[in-house]
Amino acid sequence: MDQLRETLKGHHLRTTTCREDVLSTFISKKNALSHGDLEGALGENYDRVTIYRTLKTFLEKGIIHKVLDDEGLRYALCSHNCSEEQHQHDHIHFKCNECGETNCLENLHIPPVQLPLGYQPQNFNLLIQGTCPKCN
Amino acid sequence: MDQLRETLKGHHLRTTTCREDVLSTFISKKNALSHGDLEGALGENYDRVTIYRTLKTFLEKGIIHKVLDDEGLRYALCSHNCSEEQHQHDHIHFKCNECGETNCLENLHIPPVQLPLGYQPQNFNLLIQGTCPKCN
DNA sequence: AAATATCTTGCAACACAGTTGCAAAAAAGG
DNA sequence: CCTTTTTTGCAACTGTGTTGCAAGATATTT
Ligand SMILES: [Zn+2]
Ligand SMILES: [Zn+2]
Ligand SMILES: [Zn+2]
Ligand SMILES: [Zn+2]
Numbered sequence: 001m002d003q004l005r006e007t008l009k010g011h012h013l014r015t016t017t018c019r020e021d022v023l024s025t026f027i028s029k030k031n032a033l034s035h036g037d038l039e040g041a042l043g044e045n046y047d048r049v050t051i052y053r054t055l056k057t058f059l060e061k062g063i064i065h066k067v068l069d070d071e072g073l074r075y076a077l078c079s080h081n082c083s084e085e086q087h088q089h090d091h092i093h094f095k096c097n098e099c100g101e102t103n104c105l106e107n108l109h110i111p112p113v114q115l116p117l118g119y120q121p122q123n124f125n126l127l128i129q130g131t132c133p134k135c136n
Numbered sequence: 137m138d139q140l141r142e143t144l145k146g147h148h149l150r151t152t153t154c155r156e157d158v159l160s161t162f163i164s165k166k167n168a169l170s171h172g173d174l175e176g177a178l179g180e181n182y183d184r185v186t187i188y189r190t191l192k193t194f195l196e197k198g199i200i201h202k203v204l205d206d207e208g209l210r211y212a213l214c215s216h217n218c219s220e221e222q223h224q225h226d227h228i229h230f231k232c233n234e235c236g237e238t239n240c241l242e243n244l245h246i247p248p249v250q251l252p253l254g255y256q257p258q259n260f261n262l263l264i265q266g267t268c269p270k271c272n
Numbered sequence: 273a274a275a276t277a278t279c280t281t282g283c284a285a286c287a288c289a290g291t292t293g294c295a296a297a298a299a300a301g302g
Numbered sequence: 303c304c305t306t307t308t309t310t311g312c313a314a315c316t317g318t319g320t321t322g323c324a325a326g327a328t329a330t331t332t
Contacts, residue, residue, distance in 0.1 A: 014298090014299055014300070014307095014308065014309075015299080016298075016299075016308095016309065016310085018309085018310080019309095035289075035290085036288090036289085046310085046311090047310070047311050047312075048289090048290090049290090049291080049292095049310080049311070049312080050309080050310055050311070052289090052290065052291080053309080053310085054309095057309095066206060068204045068205070068206060068261075068263065069204070070202060070204060070209075070261075072289085073206075092249065094251075094255060097258065105251075105252070108249070108251070108252070110262070111247040111248075111249065112247075113228065113244070113247065113262075113264065115230075115241075115244070115264070116241070116244070116269075117269070118268070118269025118272050119230060119264075119266060119267070119268060119269060119272075120266045120267040120272060121264050121265070121266040122233065122265055122266040122267070123264075123265050123266070124262070124263075124264055124265075125204075125206075125262070125263045125264075125265070126246070126249075126260070126261070126262045126263075127204065127260075127261045127262075128249065128251070128255075128257050128259075128260055128261075129257070129258055129259050129260075129261075130255060130256045130257040130258040130259070131255070131256040131258070132254070132255060133252075133253070133254025133255060136254050136255075136256060150278095150279065150280075150327085150328055150329070151328080152279095152280065152281085152327075152328080154280085154281080155280095171318080171319085172317090172318085182281085182282090183281070183282050183283075184318090184319090185281080185282070185283080185319090185320085185321095186280080186281055186282070188318090188319065188320080189280080189281085190280095193280095208318090273332100274331105274332085275330100275331085275332075276329105276330080276331075276332090277328105277329090277330080277331095278327105278328085278329080278330095279326105279327085279328070279329090280325105280326080280327070280328085281324105281325085281326070281327080282323105282324095282325085282326090283322105283323090283324095283325100284321105284322095284323095285320100285321085285322090286319105286320080286321080286322105287318100287319085287320075287321100288317100288318080288319080288320095289316100289317080289318070289319095290315105290316085290317075290318095291314105291315080291316075291317095292313105292314085292315080292316100293312105293313095293314095293315105294311105294312095294313095295310105295311095295312095296309105296310085296311085296312100297308105297309080297310070297311090298307105298308085298309070298310080299306100299307085299308070299309085300305100300306085300307080300308090301304105301305090301306085301307105302303100302304090302305085302306105
């Protein structure tokens with residue numbers, strides 16, 4: 001509870017009930033969430049637009065990061081020290097085709113790639129799809 | 137021209153002008169294309185819905201494959217022998233943040249990853265974002 | 273070349289995702 | 303409690319993708 005306020009303050013954001021609820025939803029569910037997922041979880045409490053704006057703000061401030069998915073965009077908590085200045089992620093994302101959940105494999109890093117000359121990489125996004133341990 | 141008909145026939149598809157035009161657009165532009173790109177290129181000639189359906193058909197028949205992108209879905213030609221039965225891709229996609237183009241790096245393969253126990257991988261999608269040689 | 277069966281297209285209508293402007297409400301700071 | 307600044311809700315709008323159905327085009331057979 002107070003933990004949430006601290007996190008928001010640490011990223012220079014005012015504490016509002018919507019931001020607390022969205023953040024706490026990300027913490028309790030551990031998988032990546034789409035806007036629709038949040039709308040479902042927080043129900044009638046907040047306007048769709050407010051949730052969109054909250055996601056955008058969290059993204060900019062380095063609280064969450066984008067997770068690419070074959071059926072759209074999702075978001076997941078940044079576990080490390082991301083900030084307004086820079087996101088730093090090199091972990092792998094796994095989507096289960098059975099249960100549909102997408103998760104960060106935090107301690108599984110994307111192996112380095114030798115790009116052809118002239119390509120200047122800035123960030124990496126590896127999605128592996130298949131069956132997760134729960135559905136296996 | 138006749139090449140197009142051959143490709144379509146090879147995938148058990150009737151030749152129609154829309155399919156020929158979409159296919160030839162994929163061949164001439166070499167980067168990954170979104171539905172909107174095609175709508176822009178083919179202009180007034182075809183209905184939006186027809187282009188959607190053409191993409192869906194091409195996808196199913198193994199003529200094109202999905203390319204994940206932080207701003208949506210794109211499609212690119214399958215260079216190897218994909219079919220209705222199976223797509224086989226393990227190459228890397230690169231999106232340039234300057235010009236916005238996304239391309240297949242056909243001869244750059246995704247390095248193997250050792251997943252934790254219980255994870256059963258089926259397919260892989262690695263997107264690298266940065267600056268491409270043209271914009272460097 | 274015409275008839276037939278089958279597949280493809282365009283249209284209209286819809287469902288869902290995401291954005292913008294603006295006035296009212298809430299938070300932070302004194 | 304008052305002021306400043308940020309955030310929210312609402313309404314309206316744009317964009318993306320889907321579905322049903324009748325009309326049109328393609329391949330196949332006669
Ligand atoms: Zn981050
Ligand atoms: Zn992640
Ligand atoms: Zn393929
Ligand atoms: Zn590709």
